Amino acid sequence: MTSIVFPGQGSQVMGMAKDFYDNFKVAKSVFEEIEDYTRIDLRKIIFENPENKLNLTQFTQICIFTASYAIYKTFVSEKDFSNKDVKVMLGHSLGEYTALACSNKINLKDCSLILKKRGELMSSAIKPNETGMAALIGKGSNAIQKIIDNNNLNLEIANDNSEIQLVISGKINDLKNSRELFLKNDIKKFVLLNVSAAFHSKFMIKAQEELSKDIEKLSFSENNIKIISNYDASIHNENRLIKKNLQNQMANKVNWTQSIKQLEKFGETKIIEIGPNKVLSGLIRRISSNFDITSINNVSDLN
Numbered sequence: 001m002t003s004i005v006f007p008g009q010g011s012q013v014m015g016m017a018k019d020f021y022d023n024f025k026v027a028k029s030v031f032e033e034i035e036d037y038t039r040i041d042l043r044k045i046i047f048e049n050p051e052n053k054l055n056l057t058q059f060t061q062i063c064i065f066t067a068s069y070a071i072y073k074t075f076v077s078e079k080d081f082s083n084k085d086v087k088v089m090l091g092h093s094l095g096e097y098t099a100l101a102c103s104n105k106i107n108l109k110d111c112s113l114i115l116k117k118r119g120e121l122m123s124s125a126i127k128p129n130e131t132g133m134a135a136l137i138g139k140g141s142n143a144i145q146k147i148i149d150n151n152n153l154n155l156e157i158a159n160d161n162s163e164i165q166l167v168i169s170g171k172i173n174d175l176k177n178s179r180e181l182f183l184k185n186d187i188k189k190f191v192l193l194n195v196s197a198a199f200h201s202k203f204m205i206k207a208q209e210e211l212s213k214d215i216e217k218l219s220f221s222e223n224n225i226k227i228i229s230n231y232d233a234s235i236h237n238e239n240r241l242i243k244k245n246l247q248n249q250m251a252n253k254v255n256w257t258q259s260i261k262q263l264e265k266f267g268e269t270k271i272i273e274i275g276p277n278k279v280l281s282g283l284i285r286r287i288s289s290n291f292d293i294t295s296i297n298n299v300s301d302l303n
Contacts, residue, residue, distance in 0.1 A: 003268045005284070006068050006091035006098035007275040008254075009060050009199075014049040016276035017067035019299040026077045030070040030108075034062070037112040042066050057196050061094045061119040062112065068098045068275035069108070071296060075274065078302055083225060087268060088235065090228035092280060093159070093200070093254050094118070096246065102274075103225040105242065110218050117214060121207040122250065123196055131198035132172045133158055134179075137165050138188035141257065144168070147185050153178055158200035159254045162286035169198035200254055208250040215247050233258035235266060260287045272296060 020027035021043070035042050045053045046063050053059045075081055089099035094115065101111040136144060140163040148155050154174050159167035168175070179190045197203060220239035228235050229245035233255035236242050260283075263271075271293045273280045278295040285293065295301065 001087040001268070002085055002270045002272055003088040003090070003263055004072070004086055004099070004102065005271055005273050005280050006072075006089075006095035006102070007064065007273070007277060007280050008091065008093035008095045009057070009064065009195075010193075011275060011277040011279045012054055012060050012064050012067075013276050014054055015047055016064075016297070017070045018047055020070050020074050023299055024074045024078070027070040027074045030073055031066060033108065034066045034069070034112045037109050038062060038116045040116070055194070057123040058119045061122075062115050064276060065094060065098050065101075065112070065115050068095070069101060072098075072102045072274045075272075075296055075302065083223070086225050088226045088228060088263060088266065090259055090263070091230075092256055093230060093249070095275070095280075096227075096230050096249065098275070099227060100220075100242070100246075103227065104223055105220050105225070105227065105239070106218055107221075114211070114214055114218065118211055118250070121211055122199060122204065125207040126197050126203050128196055130172060131170065131201075131203050132175055133167050133169050133193045133195050133198060134175050135165065135167050135191045135193055136182060136187050136189070137191075138186055140164065141166055144182075144187075147182065151178075151181060153181075156198075156201045157253050158198070160257045161254075162257055162283045164286060165283070167193065169201035169203070171198070200250065200252060202251060204251040208248070211250060212247040215243060218243065228259045228262055230254045230256070230259065233262055235262060256283065257287055260284055264288050264290055270294075 089103045091099040097115050100106045141160045155168045155170040158169040182190050226235050226237045227242050231245040231248045271291050273295045276297050281293045281295045
């Protein structure tokens with residue numbers, strides 16, 4: 001059996017999934033269908049990136065979702081792959097929504113519209129340039145949390161990506177002022193990220209509350225594919241819990257390290273990463289060497 005993982009924001013690249021769009025009707029129809037639902041010219045943004053729209057949060061998320069979903073549908077069609085071959089699906093932040101759509105827990109229209117609104121809410125949640133995020137390399141979440149607590153830093157761990165790499169959120173000045181402190185505490189690299197706000201933190205609470213209302217209205221379908229939620233890093237197949245965790249996702253930490261450890265405990269050994277770039281494959285290898293990982297992000301990977 002196999003587990004499927006889907007990437008989140010930061011994995012975008014101009015032209016992602018274009019080779020699938022150009023060569024497979026199923027991929028082309030995905031782009032067209034999601035464009036019909038969202039009324040966004042996704043092909044122009046993804047393939048041409050006018051005014052750098054691909055890197056604007058209000059568009060980035062729906063674009064990555066579209067590319068990942070198109071690749072997955074092509075993979076299923078061309079490789080005679082079935083969801084019956086999948087035990088677990090999970091994704092990083094917005095990738096969790098991709099997992100829910102590809103597992104048929106949520107239909108494509110609902111997922112497209114909720115992600116469009118998610119991107120808009122996260123983009124407008126707080127004034128630009130007031131808050132942000134920084135990537136830290138060298139220590140895991142326990143060590144970073146200890147530094148934050150011991151020095152009363154007004155910062156939060158946003159993404160626990162691996163045991164040596166994570167992302168923190170906070171006000172821009174607080175992030176900048178913490179840089180030297182982290183470096184003095186054996187953090188090898190501190191990099192401010194080019195994002196519009198402090199995602200997966202308290203600054204997203206109002207946006208999370210707003211999105212939660214729409215998530216509550218979503219209809220989830222029953223099937224045998226299990227979902228590992230970002231919020232609690234636990235394996236679920238009860239739609240009530242999957243929905244509740246999704247409602248708490250935006251303003252809380254992405255527990256990616258624990259999610260992969262949970263997958264390992266579950267006994268899974270084969271993972272396929274579907275979507276642009278190979279970000280998650282690299283993170284997973286840092287967490288555990290016990291997985292056989294395949295990445296599919298261009299047509300040649302189908303071979």
